[in-house]
Amino acid sequence: MKLHQLRALVCIHETGSLQDASHVLHLTQSALSRAMKELENELGVTLLVRSNKGMSLTEHGQRMLTHARQALESVRRARQEIEDMKGLTVSEVTLGVTPVTALLPPLQQTLLRFQQTYPNAALKVLEMRPAQLLQHLRDGLLDFALTSQVPSHAVGLDWQPLCRIPGSVAVRKDHPLRHVRSLRLLQQAQWISVDPVADSQSQFNQLFAGSALGRPSKVFECTAMNLALKMLIESDAVMVVSESALGPCWAGMTDMANYLHTLGLQEAVPDFSVNVVCVNQAYLTRTASLLFGQLQASFA
Structure with missing residues (x-):
């Protein structure tokens, strides 16, 4: 397994075609094809398949891609380390x-x-x-x-x-549910999740799993934190936030604590580790x- 074969695999994946990869790597298409064939023969599996959309990775190719990127990055860092020691970079x-x-x-x-x-x-x-x-x-x-x-x-x-950073459930200051103390009463509310809803390890999902409650049906997934906080302030949404998010200079506001109210829930809100x-x-x-x-x- 050689570095030029790993570079070829990564470049073909990133460009989507042998032709484009050959331009990036300044190699002929035949040289790239030969490098990939040698790698596939060595591993005994097919890494790339051609379709009408160009070249794509097989399942084996996807796994190999991760290792190829790590190996190339490790080599780059090793070279940088030596050049740093020589005072050249x-x-x-x-x-x-x-x-x-x-x-x-x-x-x-x-x-x-x-x-x-x-x-x-x-x-x-x-x-x-x-x-x-x-x-x-x-x-x-x-x-x-x-x-x-x-x-x-x-x-x-x-x-x-x-x-660890304490977590809280927050709503806007004049939210109609600002006095609620039970998480169960918030299950029908509109929630905002800044992590993918399918992420079982997110504080949002951990909050309901730890309280033995089902996840709310109305969840707006928004991984843009600034946008999520601004929507929290301007709507009747509910959101899990960290203590640090309630401090100054966030989302264009002077102090988020002036705009948000944290609920005193009976249930424990997960910390941010x-x-x-x-x-x-x-x-x-x-x-x-x-x-x-x-x-x-x-x-x-």
Whole structure:
């Protein structure tokens, strides 16, 4: 199994055709076809099939794609690490965050200190939902991530707990159900979920599962946090929010606590579990490892 074969597999998948992949990789189509055939012969499976829509991956190809991306990213980071040690390149660190963890003061303070201490480091922060973060980690697209949800299946990832953020059920200040104390009385209300409704590990689903209640039938799925909060303020919707989301400077408001009311429910509302996660700490570049350690220390 050779790197050029893995690059070919990834590029063909991303472009959708041998012709486009050949232009990107500056190789002939016959060379790409030969590379893929050699890889398929070595593995004993078919990785790609041709259709009227172009080239697509088989089930075996999909599994191989994940490993190919990880291998290529690992090689890229290894080269960067050596070049960094030789003083020839600018370090790059890519950190993933969720809308909840992005609001945490220790994260903001750590990033500011890191930039001041290592001004030549290229720092990228990408915001996405917890499930997306984990997939990006497995695909090798992130150095590490600060997530607010522990999935039921976290095999192959290195998890380090940092803190817990209390969760609340919130409505707008003058909501007609603002005095409700029972979750059962909210089952017929319109809910907003910032995670996919099918995500069983989301705080929204955990709230009802932990209270032995069925999920509400009226759920608006909106993974855009700013939009979800603005709709919460301007409608009769109900939503699970973190304590950090009720602070200042969110969704264009000076202080969300001025616009939202948290319900004093009898049922327990799930906390948001904040964890820093990577594939393997030993694989982090020197610069990424420094930021990783600073982030852990800031929550200690």
